[in-house]
Amino acid sequence: MRSYRKELWFDIPTRREFRNITPQVETCLRESGISEGLLLCNAMHITASVFINDDEHGLHHDFECWLEKLAPHEPLSAYQHNKTGEDNGDAHIKRTLMGREVVVAVTHGQLDFGPWEQIFYGEFDGCRRKRVLVKIIGE
Numbered sequence: 001m002r003s004y005r006k007e008l009w010f011d012i013p014t015r016r017e018f019r020n021i022t023p024q025v026e027t028c029l030r031e032s033g034i035s036e037g038l039l040l041c042n043a044m045h046i047t048a049s050v051f052i053n054d055d056e057h058g059l060h061h062d063f064e065c066w067l068e069k070l071a072p073h074e075p076l077s078a079y080q081h082n083k084t085g086e087d088n089g090d091a092h093i094k095r096t097l098m099g100r101e102v103v104v105a106v107t108h109g110q111l112d113f114g115p116w117e118q119i120f121y122g123e124f125d126g127c128r129r130k131r132v133l134v135k136i137i138g139e
Contacts, residue, residue, distance in 0.1 A: 004032035012126035037138015042101030049122035091124035
């Protein structure tokens with residue numbers, strides 16, 4: 001069995017964004033040379049997420065609205081976490097809701113997706129450099 005590891009770095013210029021990272025992950029898979037196995041992709045920051053869903057603008061807008069209803073950014077005083085000098089209590093909750101990582105089967109050198117599935121990076125406390133880990137194991 002072989003393994004491959006790569007970090008993908010992102011500079012998101014806004015506080016929140018959903019970015020399709022499927023092309024970068026597919027590049028990692030090609031670089032790995034692994035044709036059968038598993039691919040793990042996870043956010044390495046506690047205010048960011050990696051998830052699988054459809055690449056449809058309306059859906060991403062719905063995610064944004066839903067997350068903001070469940071964990072609104074303001075008022076900042078609503079979060080005990082923000083009493084530490086941070087302003088990202090909401091981002092921690094949003095990350096928990098959207099998930100830390102995905103695992104995708106690799107079959108015949110391809111991501112073994114269902115219809116419309118894509119991998120996304122979700123940023124909830126941007127304006128700084130963050131990374132995503134891609135780890136692939138298999139043969």
